[in-house]
Amino acid sequence: MPHEGEATPRISKVQDRGWAWVVLVATVLVQALTLGFPSCVGVFFKDLQYDFRASNSETSWFPSIMTAVLHAGGCESILVERFGCRVTVMLGGLLSGVGMVASAFSKSISQLYITAGFITGLGSCFSFQAGVTVLGYYFIRRRALANALASTGVSIGLTLWPLISQYLLDEMGWRNTFLIFGGVMLNCCVCGAVMRPVPDKPPGPTLKSCPEQSREGACLSNGSTSCHEEPLHPSKRAACFQTLQKYLAFDIFCKNKGYQIYTIGVSWMVIGFVLPLIYLVPYATLNGVEEHKAALLISIIGFINIFMRPMAGLLSGLSIFTGRRIYLFSMAAMLSGLSNLICAISSEYSVLVFYCIVYSVSMSVIGALIFQVLMDVVEMDRFSSALGLFTILESITILIGPPLAGLLVDLLGHYRYVFYASSFFMISAALFMGLSFCTMEAKNKLKETNKPPPETPSKGKYTEVPTELDHDRNGPPTVVYVTSI
Structure with missing residues (x-):
């Protein structure tokens, strides 16, 4: 060849x-x-x-x-x-x-x-x-x-x-x-x-993705190809189902309990997660903080993130956290929710700076682990479709969170209630995910003691899925790290 x-x-x-x-x-x-x-x-x-x-x-x-x-x-x-x-x-x-x-x-x-x-x-x-x-x-x-x-x-x-x-x-x-x-x-x-x-x-001549090898241009490994896999005569319903199956993993959501719990928990969590970044500056200026100093608060969060995100990624890679990243993620969500209470109690600038430091640490861990935990929960060959449904549900709750918080401010007349609401969503999501995975693991251990271990792990069991790709393969990757938070 x-x-x-x-x-x-x-x-x-x-x-x-x-x-x-x-x-x-x-x-x-x-x-x-x-x-x-x-x-x-x-x-x-x-x-x-x-x-x-x-x-x-x-x-x-x-x-x-x-x-x-x-x-x-x-x-x-x-x-x-x-x-x-x-x-x-x-x-x-x-x-x-x-x-x-x-x-x-x-x-x-x-x-x-x-x-x-x-x-x-x-x-x-x-x-x-x-x-x-x-x-x-x-x-x-x-x-x-x-x-x-x-x-x-x-x-x-x-x-x-x-x-x-x-x-x-x-x-x-x-x-x-x-x-x-x-x-x-x-x-x-x-x-x-x-x-x-x-x-x-x-691809070789046996593959169906390039029926015409003589076509101009080669297959490119960034998704831009001059050859496409085209079924012979698919019906519209079958084609629609295949598209949904490829990009939206509803079957995984129904069968995989770990993916189900994690998706629901994160979708609930992000309602409160995005609120401080939107309302922190108005909250500070309303309480007498100068506009430049109020804008500096967000910059403090970002500056700490520059160093904390890589550290959080290295920390989660330690062997002690193998199979336990979901609990580290839940603890970070809990810390973020508790830090919002600090901001709501006092609006003094020194207190707000301290809040930004604590919030930034928790935000760094959440941002570093959110998709890594998803890789642990879902089989790698279905990760891309699981990620599609995960991000869509996440974006829906992100969409409704700030307007609901704004309505809360209009009704109650103060921005501090936004941070109380953010604490509620973050803490409740952390408890839901942590306790649910703990209960699920306890049930799985109980089942394993009563019957011989299965040859392949159950899809509903939270297991560590290897993420290392074969170094000898030069083809398109099955999955890429996406860090959207």
Whole structure:
């Protein structure tokens, strides 16, 4: 096979070396521009509320729509398979830039929902998810390291966006600031341009995915292929079922108790998880803290995340936590909920700084483990479809959380109740996940003592699933680390 002999040397030159590190830097910037961006929304909260004469609930729909659409994958994976990571990242950057420029001319809060909320959120989703996906093709042996380094982009964005936003807001107002943000978001197109496809071995003649070997272009391992697997004559119903089965793992949700518990627990948890990032700045300014010092609070959270996320990832990799990461994750959620009580009790700036430190530590552990625990619970060959359903349910609860908190502020008249509500969701989710997995493990141990151990572990049992890929395989990865929180 002459094609194989030609492709293999090219792969060895780009994977885990050379241009792969350029792609990693581009991915760090993409995550800083996309995932870190919603952290600055709280800086504009009071100005938007004043200009549009909107209530807290109405104003909070803007960041909630943006964050929910940003975390909702699925459509992005279809674009990656059809057009590749490079085109998807660039399309996302274009949408994000257009959305922010259009939002600068919004005449009502409802128009802001569409422009900055949906369009910018959708573009950020495309760029972020595709940017993380391409790392799986450029890194094989150092994939874990690459994803850990890429996740620091989120922390960098959390650190810089609030400070830049507050400065620009004071100098030129929120509309001109959004215009500048539109131009900044277009840098995702530049980052996407360097994510060129990785050539892969063309499949052998026995595979059905390339019925025409003579077609122009080779199969590319970043999801952009010139050959597609096409069933002969599938019915529309069967094709729809196959699509849902591929991207939404309803069968796993019904059969795998661990996945079921974890998905419900995280979906409940994120209702309260995102609230401090949106309401911390308005809460501080309402209690007499200067606007620059209030914006600095979010930057403190991001700065600590830069160092704590890699440390949390290394800590969770210790052998003592093998099979017990869910409990470490539940403890971090519990700590986050308890820290919100500190913020609600006192609004003094020194207390708020202490709160940001504690909250950032818990946030780092949650962000580092949220998808690692999912890999432990679900078989790796079904992880991508399990991740699709997981992120969709997560984005739905993210969408409803901030508006409900805004309604609570409108009814009770103070932002401290938002932090009480956040504590309730975080603590209850932590108790639900921790106790449920503990009970499930106890039942499994009891069953094992009463009967011979099965040859293969039950799907409903929480087990440690190996995540290391075969180093000799150069094909597309089954799964990539996605760090969306």
